[in-house]
Amino acid sequence: MYEPTIDALRRGAAAEAVTAAREVVEAQPQDPVAQRLLSAALRMSGDRAGALAAIDRAIELLPEDAQAHMERAGLLLDERALDEAQVSLAQAVGLDPNKFPAYVMQAQLAVGRGDLDQAESLIKTAARIAPEDPQVLALEGTLALRRGNPDRALSILSQASQRHPDEAILRHALGFAYAAKGHYAFAEQAFRGLLERYPSNPLRAMVADLVRRQGRPGEAVDELLPILDQGGDSPALRRLIGEMELEAGRPDSAVVRLKSVLVEQPRDRRTVVALTEAWRRCDQADDARATLEMLLAGNPDAADLWYARLMFEPFASDNAREVVERWLAAMPDFVPALEARATIHQQVGETEQADAIARRITEINPGHAGAELRVVDNLMRSDPDAAVAQVESLLARAKDENVKRMLRQLLGRTFDAAGQYDAATATWAELHAEVVSQRLPLPPLNDGLPELPAMAPVPEQAPGVAFLWGLPGSLVERVALTLDNARLPLLADRFGSKPPRDPMQRYGTVAALTDGSLDPSFLINQWRATHATRGVSDGRIIDWLLWWDNALLLALRPHLPEARLIFALRDPRDMLVDWLAFGAPMPFAIESPEAAAEWMARTLGQIADLRDGGLFPHSLIRLDDIAHDNAAIAQSLSDVLGVSLPALPAGAQGPDRYPAGHWRHYVGALAPAFAALAPVAERLGYPAR
Template sequence: MTISGVCALIRVTRSWFPGTARGFTAAGRAKPSTGGCGIIPPFAPARRPRPRTTLPGTPRMLEQSIEHHRLGRFGEAEQGYRARLADEPDDVEALQLLGMLRYQLGDSDEGRRLLERARELAPEHPGVILTLASMRFRDGDHEGARRGFHEALAFDPNLAGAHAGLGQLALMREERDKAEQHFRVALRAAEEPHALAGLGSLLLERGDAEGALRHLGRAAELAPDDAMIQMSLGQAFARRNTPAFAEQAFRNALRLRPDLHAARHWLGSLLIRERRVAEAEEQYRALLPIDGFELTALLGLGDAARAGQRFDEAASAYRAVLAREPSHAVAARALAWSLAQLGRHDEAIAAYDAALERAPGDDELRSARADLLTLVGRFPQAAAGWRELLERNPANVFARSRLAIVSEYLGEVGEAQAHADLALQVQNDAEMQLVRVRALLRAGDFDAAHAALDALGQRPLSVGQRRLRSNYLGRVHDRRGEPAEAVRCFVEAQAGIAAAVPPLADPRPELAAALAETAGEPWTDAPVLLLGTPGSGVERVAALLADQPGLLVLRDRIDARSREDGFSQPNFQAWCGELDAAARAVLRERWQAPLRGADVGGRSVVDWLPRWDAHQLALVRRAMPGTRIVVVERDPRDALLNWLAFGWAPGFPCGDLEGAVAWLARARRHLRHGLALDDPRHLVVAADPLLDGRADAGDELARFLGLDAIEPGRHAQSMAIGLGGLPVRFPAGHWTKYSEALSGEFAQLVD
């Protein structure tokens, strides 16, 4: 048999050479570092090859045995090889083929003995030398394999398999240029599937998914039953975001080699990305009992639970990983993220701190910690984290950009602008351009701000960035005296935001009957309810009241996760119907129960209700007698304009101007309903004088709340200026500049 014939057989026979993937040992155990290119072992044969032509000079009996071998009929092949050797004990070809077969069947001792005998008889036979080198590769003797590949090339410089093997060894040593050189030399000699696969893996690592797929796809055609090639092909399909093809390739790999555990991990990860959480969990549970894959399985189960928003389960899985490997940075970040989703921010930060104690040089962990602090609004701590990252690496543009944004939130607008300017020298980042725009607006340079916003409109922006750009354009048009253009931009900034406003139907007749009922004795723990429409300034009044030492102000209902009580889960029909003493007690308890952990300390509780319906008066009068209500008011035209220009709470967009005006008119009627009631008592507060700090503006409110005076503090100050030092409201009467542009809308709001 010729050398090319032996190599052809090696490529086309059933896979006897278990491969390794970079990051995984031959046994499938995870190595310390993972990722990157796949390592495809040389000469991993295929199970269902294309037909091979008969090689000249090959005895008929040996030809039949080779065909049996090729088709996986190993018993018949072995019988034929041994019969040939019984007749011709020194037949090098038969010794080589039987040695390969015994090695393939797991008898490495006899396989090696047979091949070494072939080598003794034909010391310069490159095919035999190549086969022995490949077996050393399989056994983990990489240095012996390297010497063998070079020795084979000394006799045949164009031996593709030897170049492919040297390429794989170079790849394992991270010598990518040398690996690529060997793969390309191999491919000049022959269309060697493992050289194709190795080169495809290199292209994939460089981000060339299309080039990788061309090479890996051809490799899979040549060796369709090579599990490692199938896994690498799946990785390429996954990188190109063609999940159906990637899944098929991973499943092919596992069908060919169920013990190729790395492919199971890749499949599980793909299923998570496809939101097929239950199927992903099935894959990772199968990995749990596999030696060396327990951490991979636990991490995958945590990721699956996180994808299914089962954050408690995810946190437990990540803690299990950290219990076994405390320095596992990926698990530490995932644990902190899961805890943050549960609102357990202190625990999340503690998880980062614990990980940084073990890996103080891990700047990715440090950055993730600072990001979390930024997201949860702990800006002083976040700023300290970003500054530390910059001290460690002044060229860290990401940290500098984040520090610019955090500095704006801290009111340090000069520092924010300086950091943004430095970041923009390196990278034209949209967020930093928005910091610059805010600085221009703050300085009153509206022409430059307009030019910068026009430039931003020519580049890809996130949804949030597009909304900010439109809003800032509206502010520019406002300052230029172009109200119609300003309105267009303000509407554009809020268009498409999901709404969650109460419908506010007209009060039912039953409400009047319920409110006619004599109020009971004042409840000792009766709260103060703070009400107001979007644009009224009620959120700033809430902040002002939070500064008063005699009050406990609850501002949590503005968030998505609100306390569960009658105000967040109304039952108007029940409140206006038969309501016995027990039912009233239950309603009071539902409101009061979440507050038992709070330090009320004799203070009056002020509950800000962003969503108010006049039917809730029945709940207040009948179940919570003694409650007081503060209604924050301003000219409805100013309220509409401020809502339009500055937005309000989540779920209250003003993108549909016609619908917003109609809703605002209804909301005002609901707020005024019951103003004359003896219980609950109401006080209407004019927002503008109070927030402008006019003398005596807060006296009546102070008396109503039982306070000596109302003094602004840090909460009020934090709400007085917007991001980047920009205004948070228009002054009273600003609506007059829009009297024509919004004439129809204003007419619907004025009685």
């Protein structure tokens, strides 16, 4: 009676199975098996509502049938009705405590919703029934991965895959485990194997993402294009392909693809950002203006479109001003638009207008950080005592601890503007002392070098190599910005989230070089070995160092003689005050001003030794009198490097700092620290007092 239906189901003949099952149900309407078979046939044919109705009828006829509840759960999972599916699974287990698939499905649901403790309990139960089942092993590995233990996950899943090489569920989990460990090539191999056996667009997209992560965006695009050809076109996919084309250096095709997406979804920020960059790389400003104007006509309140539109006008130009005025006409009192107008006023020297807008922003959005700070900056120029009162008022209202810390740092600067130098010093010192445990320790310094090796001859046609470094407060960051603006090969990744893993990044290198446990040639080889991952292809590099110690000369003199050292320098006492007031590119800990001064003095002593002894080719960029003159900084670097560098645009160097000699206001408040710095300051050519 059931054989025709079962045979059709086995062959995948959905229509034939539905016909055969309906005939059985018509002949035996009270038969629960017939209803289950009809449900399976309808599910195969795509009629999920009919399939659910048939399985519900089967359960009504035979409520104690655990398998029927399991099949109902499967249908509900197809429809993403997870809570209802969980109820059906629980009923299946209640009817048959050994219903292994129910435990597996419940565990999968628990993992999916993040209930890892329940998932672990269910996996253990399933393992008691079938400990070597691939589904159980896949769940154990996935659970380890979700709990942040990719090594254990890899161990479980790789061993299981060796025992069950043809199990797709294990290869799927293993691919994710490899990806979590950053082994993208192995993850790609795992998912490619699945893709060959079970072609699907989600698997193809996953492979493309893994290829992209390995730095092959062009190949990733090629992986995704078949999805478009197979009718899988969607704005999200076109946007993804456009982003990858941009990464692959194909901005022209990226523009075409991304523009089609933006026309359909003009408020999609991700598309706006990618397309703006593609236009910029193709130098298609006219197309950008025309497209954005067309979209703004229909979406005048789309802020991201206005941001993008501003990108294609010269900064602070009349055209930029006109765009901002139209933005404000479309979105009156919209704070970002007001900020844009205030920035233009500031850049062209219209300080009063910028301050007026800042006050307007604080009326619209009380507590707006940027506007409040601009108001305070204005008060520091016109009424420093009022600036102190304003910041104290903001502090009283602030609730977030990070905001309070920022305001206390600013309070110190208002004390400075008001001539209350003791109060400024106490405020800054207290702030730095509070966060010592959250900051990097000061880099260690050697206590005495062994005899330096001889300088090796400079290789012919060696690529240009330089190392940039400056103490906190030296304003070395302005030197770095100038080099980067000139498109020289500056690398600042040592200060980012993914620094190079070479000895020049590690604190222990100083001691290892001086005691002989680190071979100097190995250090240079390791440094060069990171070039590829840092994007250096021709050996040309200006490496901005996290720390400096003359111990590095043990490696540089014999193994990298073609390099040049570039040190940014200011009066050491000005550097200390700047460090206390404004912080540094790398957040080093300051236990006290005196401790910071002692470390600075020892470090600067090494710089003086290097200069006086001619220990290595170097240049001192003295920023005392040029720190606020972008053209002068560019000229100083041009003289050092032998190339002409453009000056940074006005305002690009960040907020103004204290002028040279400002340290003299602190001769009382920082007397012990200045006493530690005076000898090395004089040695470097600065006045003792």
